[in-house]
Amino acid sequence: LAATAPSSPATPAARAPVNRRVLLLGLVVVASLLAVLLLNLGRDPHTIRSPLVGRPAPAFALVPVGGSAPVTSDGLRGRPVVLNFWATWCAPCLEEHETLQRTASALGRDVHFLGVVYEDEADRVKAFQQRYGASYPSLLDPEGKAAIAYGVAGVPETYFIDAAGVIQAKYGYPLNAETMAENLRKIRR
Protein backbone atom coordinates (compact mmCIF):
# COMPACT_ATOMS: atom_id res chain seq x y z
CA LEU A 1 0.00 0.00 0.00
CA ALA A 2 2.78 2.32 0.94
CA ALA A 3 4.86 1.20 -1.99
CA THR A 4 5.84 3.94 -4.33
CA ALA A 5 6.66 3.46 -8.01
CA PRO A 6 10.35 2.87 -8.66
CA SER A 7 12.00 6.19 -9.30
CA SER A 8 13.30 5.38 -12.80
CA PRO A 9 10.81 6.78 -15.29
CA ALA A 10 11.48 5.48 -18.82
CA THR A 11 11.90 8.68 -20.74
CA PRO A 12 11.45 8.68 -24.52
CA ALA A 13 15.10 9.73 -24.86
CA ALA A 14 16.26 6.55 -23.10
CA ARG A 15 14.24 4.25 -25.42
CA ALA A 16 15.07 6.01 -28.66
CA PRO A 17 18.22 3.99 -29.63
CA VAL A 18 16.33 0.65 -29.56
CA ASN A 19 13.45 2.03 -31.62
CA ARG A 20 15.83 3.48 -34.16
CA ARG A 21 17.54 0.12 -34.53
CA VAL A 22 14.23 -1.68 -35.09
CA LEU A 23 13.18 1.01 -37.54
CA LEU A 24 16.42 0.66 -39.48
CA LEU A 25 16.05 -3.14 -39.67
CA GLY A 26 12.46 -2.74 -40.89
CA LEU A 27 13.54 -0.24 -43.51
CA VAL A 28 16.25 -2.57 -44.79
CA VAL A 29 13.76 -5.45 -45.11
CA VAL A 30 11.10 -3.30 -46.82
CA ALA A 31 13.66 -1.69 -49.14
CA SER A 32 14.99 -5.12 -50.22
CA LEU A 33 11.48 -6.39 -50.98
CA LEU A 34 10.65 -3.21 -52.90
CA ALA A 35 13.88 -3.51 -54.92
CA VAL A 36 13.04 -7.11 -55.92
CA LEU A 37 9.51 -6.05 -56.86
CA LEU A 38 10.68 -3.07 -58.94
CA LEU A 39 13.38 -5.09 -60.71
CA ASN A 40 10.84 -7.68 -61.80
CA LEU A 41 7.91 -5.40 -62.59
CA GLY A 42 8.82 -5.02 -66.25
CA ARG A 43 9.44 -8.72 -66.78
CA ASP A 44 6.95 -10.86 -68.67
CA PRO A 45 6.12 -13.75 -66.32
CA HIS A 46 5.60 -15.96 -69.38
CA THR A 47 9.21 -15.57 -70.43
CA ILE A 48 11.37 -18.41 -69.22
CA ARG A 49 14.97 -17.50 -68.69
CA SER A 50 17.08 -20.02 -70.49
CA PRO A 51 20.87 -20.05 -70.30
CA LEU A 52 20.80 -20.94 -74.00
CA VAL A 53 19.28 -17.63 -75.12
CA GLY A 54 22.00 -15.69 -76.94
CA ARG A 55 24.06 -18.84 -77.45
CA PRO A 56 24.38 -21.25 -80.40
CA ALA A 57 21.51 -23.71 -80.63
CA PRO A 58 22.51 -27.28 -79.69
CA ALA A 59 23.09 -29.45 -82.75
CA PHE A 60 20.66 -32.24 -83.63
CA ALA A 61 20.09 -34.87 -86.28
CA LEU A 62 16.57 -36.26 -85.97
CA VAL A 63 14.43 -38.35 -88.28
CA PRO A 64 11.03 -36.83 -89.15
CA VAL A 65 7.81 -38.77 -88.56
CA GLY A 66 7.15 -40.79 -91.72
CA GLY A 67 10.61 -40.03 -93.13
CA SER A 68 13.96 -41.74 -93.19
CA ALA A 69 16.73 -39.17 -93.72
CA PRO A 70 17.54 -37.20 -90.57
CA VAL A 71 17.05 -33.44 -90.48
CA THR A 72 20.23 -31.85 -89.13
CA SER A 73 20.57 -28.47 -87.46
CA ASP A 74 23.54 -27.72 -89.72
CA GLY A 75 21.33 -28.15 -92.77
CA LEU A 76 18.99 -25.41 -91.50
CA ARG A 77 21.56 -22.61 -91.32
CA GLY A 78 20.91 -19.49 -93.32
CA ARG A 79 17.24 -19.24 -92.40
CA PRO A 80 15.60 -18.61 -89.04
CA VAL A 81 14.16 -21.67 -87.31
CA VAL A 82 11.12 -22.07 -85.07
CA LEU A 83 11.68 -25.27 -83.08
CA ASN A 84 8.57 -26.41 -81.22
CA PHE A 85 8.74 -29.24 -78.68
CA TRP A 86 5.32 -30.86 -78.38
CA ALA A 87 3.36 -34.05 -77.76
CA THR A 88 -0.04 -35.42 -78.76
CA TRP A 89 -0.98 -35.93 -75.07
CA CYS A 90 -0.38 -32.23 -74.34
CA ALA A 91 -3.58 -30.15 -74.42
CA PRO A 92 -1.82 -26.74 -74.61
CA CYS A 93 0.07 -28.08 -77.66
CA LEU A 94 -3.24 -28.63 -79.42
CA GLU A 95 -4.26 -25.11 -78.40
CA GLU A 96 -1.25 -23.56 -80.18
CA HIS A 97 -1.29 -25.97 -83.11
CA GLU A 98 -3.42 -23.75 -85.33
CA THR A 99 -1.18 -20.73 -84.75
CA LEU A 100 1.87 -22.78 -85.68
CA GLN A 101 0.12 -24.26 -88.72
CA ARG A 102 -1.03 -20.90 -90.06
CA THR A 103 2.27 -19.13 -89.46
CA ALA A 104 4.26 -21.98 -90.99
CA SER A 105 2.05 -21.93 -94.08
CA ALA A 106 2.44 -18.17 -94.41
CA LEU A 107 6.18 -17.95 -93.73
CA GLY A 108 7.31 -21.37 -94.89
CA ARG A 109 9.70 -19.88 -97.44
CA ASP A 110 11.48 -17.57 -95.02
CA VAL A 111 11.42 -19.53 -91.79
CA HIS A 112 11.94 -23.22 -91.05
CA PHE A 113 9.20 -24.55 -88.79
CA LEU A 114 10.00 -27.83 -87.07
CA GLY A 115 8.28 -29.82 -84.38
CA VAL A 116 10.21 -32.11 -82.05
CA VAL A 117 8.12 -34.90 -80.57
CA TYR A 118 8.55 -35.09 -76.80
CA GLU A 119 7.94 -38.40 -75.02
CA ASP A 120 5.48 -39.67 -77.61
CA GLU A 121 5.15 -42.27 -80.33
CA ALA A 122 5.29 -41.95 -84.13
CA ASP A 123 1.90 -43.62 -84.68
CA ARG A 124 0.10 -41.21 -82.41
CA VAL A 125 1.87 -38.27 -84.05
CA LYS A 126 0.79 -39.50 -87.49
CA ALA A 127 -2.82 -39.82 -86.34
CA PHE A 128 -2.68 -36.32 -84.83
CA GLN A 129 -1.23 -34.85 -88.03
CA GLN A 130 -3.93 -36.53 -90.14
CA ARG A 131 -6.64 -35.15 -87.91
CA TYR A 132 -5.35 -31.62 -87.29
CA GLY A 133 -3.06 -31.07 -90.27
CA ALA A 134 0.68 -30.72 -90.58
CA SER A 135 2.22 -27.93 -92.64
CA TYR A 136 5.73 -28.63 -91.30
CA PRO A 137 7.64 -31.77 -90.26
CA SER A 138 7.86 -33.15 -86.74
CA LEU A 139 11.06 -34.90 -85.71
CA LEU A 140 11.30 -37.93 -83.46
CA ASP A 141 13.54 -37.69 -80.40
CA PRO A 142 13.20 -41.21 -78.98
CA GLU A 143 15.93 -40.91 -76.35
CA GLY A 144 14.97 -37.35 -75.48
CA LYS A 145 18.49 -36.09 -76.18
CA ALA A 146 17.40 -33.06 -78.18
CA ALA A 147 14.90 -32.13 -75.45
CA ILE A 148 17.63 -32.43 -72.80
CA ALA A 149 20.14 -30.47 -74.90
CA TYR A 150 17.61 -27.63 -75.29
CA GLY A 151 16.75 -27.65 -71.59
CA VAL A 152 13.13 -28.64 -72.11
CA ALA A 153 11.20 -28.97 -68.85
CA GLY A 154 7.71 -29.54 -70.27
CA VAL A 155 5.68 -29.01 -73.40
CA PRO A 156 4.97 -26.89 -75.29
CA GLU A 157 8.29 -25.06 -75.45
CA THR A 158 9.34 -23.14 -78.53
CA TYR A 159 12.81 -21.94 -79.44
CA PHE A 160 13.34 -19.08 -81.86
CA ILE A 161 16.70 -19.50 -83.61
CA ASP A 162 18.12 -16.88 -85.97
CA ALA A 163 19.71 -17.54 -89.37
CA ALA A 164 23.16 -17.76 -87.78
CA GLY A 165 22.01 -20.58 -85.50
CA VAL A 166 21.80 -18.52 -82.30
CA ILE A 167 18.81 -18.96 -79.96
CA GLN A 168 17.14 -15.56 -79.59
CA ALA A 169 14.11 -16.53 -77.51
CA LYS A 170 12.43 -19.35 -75.64
CA TYR A 171 8.67 -19.39 -75.11
CA GLY A 172 7.27 -21.90 -72.65
CA TYR A 173 3.52 -21.41 -73.11
CA PRO A 174 1.05 -22.04 -75.92
CA LEU A 175 1.74 -19.54 -78.68
CA ASN A 176 -0.95 -17.27 -80.06
CA ALA A 177 -0.78 -14.90 -83.04
CA GLU A 178 0.52 -12.07 -80.89
CA THR A 179 3.26 -13.95 -79.03
CA MET A 180 4.27 -15.70 -82.24
CA ALA A 181 4.70 -12.36 -84.05
CA GLU A 182 6.57 -10.86 -81.10
CA ASN A 183 9.07 -13.73 -80.99
CA LEU A 184 9.41 -13.96 -84.76
CA ARG A 185 10.54 -10.32 -84.82
CA LYS A 186 13.58 -11.37 -82.78
CA ILE A 187 14.79 -13.77 -85.48
CA ARG A 188 13.64 -12.02 -88.68
CA ARG A 189 15.75 -8.89 -88.81
Add this chain to the structure above:
Amino acid sequence: MKRMAGAVVVMAALAAGAAAQGPGEDPAQVVGPPRGPRLEGAALDARVKEVAGLLRCPVCQGLSVADSPSTMASNMRAQVKELLAAGYDHDQILAYYERSYGEFVRLKPPLRGVNWLVWLAPLAGLLLGAAVIAWALRAPRAAVADVADLPGPDALPADPSLARYVLRVRERAYGWPDGISPARAAASPTAPADPAAGNRA
Protein backbone atom coordinates in the same frame (compact mmCIF):
# COMPACT_ATOMS: atom_id res chain seq x y z
CA MET B 1 46.78 -55.42 -95.24
CA LYS B 2 47.81 -54.39 -91.75
CA ARG B 3 46.95 -50.74 -92.53
CA MET B 4 43.52 -51.78 -93.81
CA ALA B 5 42.84 -53.76 -90.66
CA GLY B 6 43.84 -50.68 -88.66
CA ALA B 7 41.42 -48.50 -90.67
CA VAL B 8 38.62 -50.99 -90.04
CA VAL B 9 39.31 -50.88 -86.30
CA VAL B 10 39.30 -47.03 -86.33
CA MET B 11 36.03 -46.93 -88.29
CA ALA B 12 34.46 -49.47 -85.96
CA ALA B 13 35.55 -47.38 -82.98
CA LEU B 14 34.13 -44.21 -84.58
CA ALA B 15 30.87 -45.98 -85.35
CA ALA B 16 30.71 -47.28 -81.77
CA GLY B 17 31.39 -43.76 -80.49
CA ALA B 18 28.69 -42.29 -82.73
CA ALA B 19 26.26 -44.97 -81.62
CA ALA B 20 27.09 -44.27 -77.99
CA GLN B 21 26.41 -40.56 -78.43
CA GLY B 22 23.29 -41.21 -80.45
CA PRO B 23 21.97 -38.72 -82.95
CA GLY B 24 22.65 -35.09 -82.30
CA GLU B 25 25.45 -33.15 -80.80
CA ASP B 26 28.78 -34.39 -79.59
CA PRO B 27 29.18 -33.52 -75.87
CA ALA B 28 32.90 -32.97 -76.54
CA GLN B 29 31.94 -29.82 -78.45
CA VAL B 30 30.28 -28.51 -75.32
CA VAL B 31 32.59 -29.61 -72.49
CA GLY B 32 35.76 -30.68 -74.31
CA PRO B 33 37.16 -34.18 -74.76
CA PRO B 34 36.64 -36.77 -72.00
CA ARG B 35 39.01 -36.19 -69.08
CA GLY B 36 38.32 -39.25 -66.94
CA PRO B 37 38.69 -43.01 -67.27
CA ARG B 38 36.14 -44.98 -69.26
CA LEU B 39 33.95 -46.82 -66.79
CA GLU B 40 32.09 -50.11 -67.11
CA GLY B 41 30.34 -52.77 -65.07
CA ALA B 42 29.57 -52.24 -61.40
CA ALA B 43 31.86 -49.19 -61.14
CA LEU B 44 29.88 -47.52 -63.95
CA ASP B 45 26.51 -48.28 -62.32
CA ALA B 46 27.66 -46.91 -58.97
CA ARG B 47 28.99 -43.74 -60.58
CA VAL B 48 25.76 -43.26 -62.60
CA LYS B 49 23.77 -43.33 -59.36
CA GLU B 50 26.18 -40.87 -57.75
CA VAL B 51 26.19 -38.34 -60.61
CA ALA B 52 22.43 -38.69 -61.27
CA GLY B 53 21.89 -37.97 -57.59
CA LEU B 54 23.51 -34.55 -58.08
CA LEU B 55 21.19 -33.60 -60.96
CA ARG B 56 17.72 -32.15 -60.45
CA CYS B 57 14.99 -33.79 -62.52
CA PRO B 58 13.72 -30.84 -64.62
CA VAL B 59 10.12 -32.07 -64.80
CA CYS B 60 9.74 -33.09 -61.15
CA GLN B 61 9.20 -31.34 -57.84
CA GLY B 62 12.42 -31.57 -55.84
CA LEU B 63 13.50 -35.00 -57.05
CA SER B 64 16.93 -35.96 -58.32
CA VAL B 65 17.45 -37.68 -61.66
CA ALA B 66 18.52 -40.77 -59.69
CA ASP B 67 15.26 -40.90 -57.71
CA SER B 68 12.65 -39.80 -60.26
CA PRO B 69 10.57 -42.40 -62.11
CA SER B 70 9.79 -39.93 -64.97
CA THR B 71 10.71 -40.62 -68.58
CA MET B 72 12.83 -37.47 -68.67
CA ALA B 73 14.87 -38.62 -65.66
CA SER B 74 15.18 -42.09 -67.17
CA ASN B 75 16.50 -40.53 -70.41
CA MET B 76 18.93 -38.41 -68.43
CA ARG B 77 20.18 -41.43 -66.46
CA ALA B 78 20.79 -43.30 -69.72
CA GLN B 79 22.70 -40.30 -71.06
CA VAL B 80 24.77 -39.95 -67.87
CA LYS B 81 25.66 -43.64 -68.24
CA GLU B 82 26.78 -43.08 -71.85
CA LEU B 83 28.84 -40.06 -70.87
CA LEU B 84 30.57 -41.86 -67.98
CA ALA B 85 31.24 -44.90 -70.18
CA ALA B 86 32.78 -42.57 -72.76
CA GLY B 87 35.14 -41.16 -70.10
CA TYR B 88 33.53 -37.80 -69.28
CA ASP B 89 34.15 -36.87 -65.66
CA HIS B 90 31.76 -35.66 -62.98
CA ASP B 91 32.45 -31.93 -63.58
CA GLN B 92 32.09 -32.25 -67.35
CA ILE B 93 28.73 -34.01 -67.01
CA LEU B 94 27.35 -31.42 -64.59
CA ALA B 95 28.62 -28.64 -66.90
CA TYR B 96 26.94 -30.31 -69.87
CA TYR B 97 23.51 -30.19 -68.23
CA GLU B 98 24.13 -26.75 -66.75
CA ARG B 99 24.63 -25.42 -70.27
CA SER B 100 20.99 -26.35 -71.07
CA TYR B 101 19.19 -25.91 -67.77
CA GLY B 102 21.38 -23.44 -65.91
CA GLU B 103 22.53 -23.85 -62.34
CA PHE B 104 18.98 -24.94 -61.48
CA VAL B 105 19.88 -28.46 -62.61
CA ARG B 106 22.49 -28.84 -59.87
CA LEU B 107 21.05 -30.08 -56.59
CA LYS B 108 24.16 -28.81 -54.77
CA PRO B 109 24.83 -25.26 -55.95
CA PRO B 110 28.58 -24.63 -56.39
CA LEU B 111 30.26 -22.20 -53.98
CA ARG B 112 30.51 -19.13 -56.18
CA GLY B 113 28.98 -15.68 -56.47
CA VAL B 114 25.60 -15.20 -54.83
CA ASN B 115 25.48 -18.93 -53.96
CA TRP B 116 27.71 -18.20 -50.97
CA LEU B 117 24.58 -16.73 -49.40
CA VAL B 118 22.92 -20.16 -49.40
CA TRP B 119 25.72 -21.51 -47.25
CA LEU B 120 26.53 -18.42 -45.19
CA ALA B 121 23.05 -16.96 -44.55
CA PRO B 122 21.97 -19.73 -42.09
CA LEU B 123 25.26 -19.35 -40.20
CA ALA B 124 24.89 -15.55 -40.17
CA GLY B 125 21.29 -15.96 -38.94
CA LEU B 126 22.47 -18.23 -36.13
CA LEU B 127 25.17 -15.76 -35.06
CA LEU B 128 22.71 -12.86 -35.27
CA GLY B 129 20.21 -14.77 -33.13
CA ALA B 130 22.90 -15.55 -30.53
CA ALA B 131 23.91 -11.87 -30.49
CA VAL B 132 20.30 -10.77 -29.97
CA ILE B 133 19.86 -13.25 -27.09
CA ALA B 134 23.14 -12.13 -25.50
CA TRP B 135 22.12 -8.49 -25.84
CA ALA B 136 18.69 -9.15 -24.35
CA LEU B 137 20.21 -11.00 -21.38
CA ARG B 138 22.72 -8.25 -20.67
CA ALA B 139 20.36 -5.28 -21.07
CA PRO B 140 19.24 -3.74 -17.71
CA ARG B 141 15.59 -4.28 -16.90
CA ALA B 142 14.38 -0.88 -15.83
CA ALA B 143 10.81 -2.02 -15.30
CA VAL B 144 11.59 -4.64 -12.63
CA ALA B 145 12.75 -3.12 -9.30
CA ASP B 146 15.33 -4.76 -7.10
CA VAL B 147 13.81 -6.89 -4.30
CA ALA B 148 15.85 -4.93 -1.73
CA ASP B 149 14.09 -1.75 -2.86
CA LEU B 150 10.62 -3.14 -2.18
CA PRO B 151 8.93 -1.78 0.97
CA GLY B 152 8.46 -4.22 3.86
CA PRO B 153 5.07 -5.09 5.49
CA ASP B 154 5.62 -2.40 8.12
CA ALA B 155 6.65 0.38 5.76
CA LEU B 156 4.97 3.67 6.41
CA PRO B 157 4.78 6.90 4.52
CA ALA B 158 6.97 9.75 5.74
CA ASP B 159 3.98 12.01 6.46
CA PRO B 160 3.07 11.33 10.19
CA SER B 161 -0.66 11.93 9.74
CA LEU B 162 -0.80 9.65 6.75
CA ALA B 163 1.31 7.06 8.64
CA ARG B 164 -1.17 7.06 11.52
CA TYR B 165 -4.01 6.52 9.04
CA VAL B 166 -2.17 3.58 7.45
CA LEU B 167 -1.61 2.00 10.89
CA ARG B 168 -5.32 2.30 11.61
CA VAL B 169 -6.21 0.67 8.32
CA ARG B 170 -3.80 -2.21 9.04
CA GLU B 171 -5.30 -2.66 12.49
CA ARG B 172 -8.79 -2.92 11.06
CA ALA B 173 -7.97 -4.91 8.00
CA TYR B 174 -5.50 -7.44 9.45
CA GLY B 175 -6.39 -7.25 13.14
CA TRP B 176 -2.82 -6.26 14.06
CA PRO B 177 -2.70 -4.47 17.45
CA ASP B 178 -1.88 -0.80 16.78
CA GLY B 179 -1.41 -1.73 13.10
CA ILE B 180 1.97 -3.38 13.83
CA SER B 181 2.67 -6.75 12.15
CA PRO B 182 3.14 -9.77 14.50
CA ALA B 183 6.69 -10.22 13.17
CA ARG B 184 7.68 -6.70 14.11
CA ALA B 185 5.88 -6.91 17.45
CA ALA B 186 7.81 -10.08 18.30
CA ALA B 187 11.13 -8.52 17.26
CA SER B 188 10.75 -5.43 19.45
CA PRO B 189 7.66 -5.70 21.70
CA THR B 190 8.12 -2.25 23.21
CA ALA B 191 8.95 -0.43 20.02
CA PRO B 192 6.55 2.36 19.32
CA ALA B 193 5.18 2.72 15.87
CA ASP B 194 7.88 4.55 14.02
CA PRO B 195 6.63 6.10 10.84
CA ALA B 196 10.02 5.57 9.13
CA ALA B 197 10.54 1.97 10.34
CA GLY B 198 10.26 -0.94 7.97
CA ASN B 199 10.98 0.95 4.82
CA ARG B 200 14.18 -1.07 4.38
CA ALA B 201 13.10 -4.23 6.18
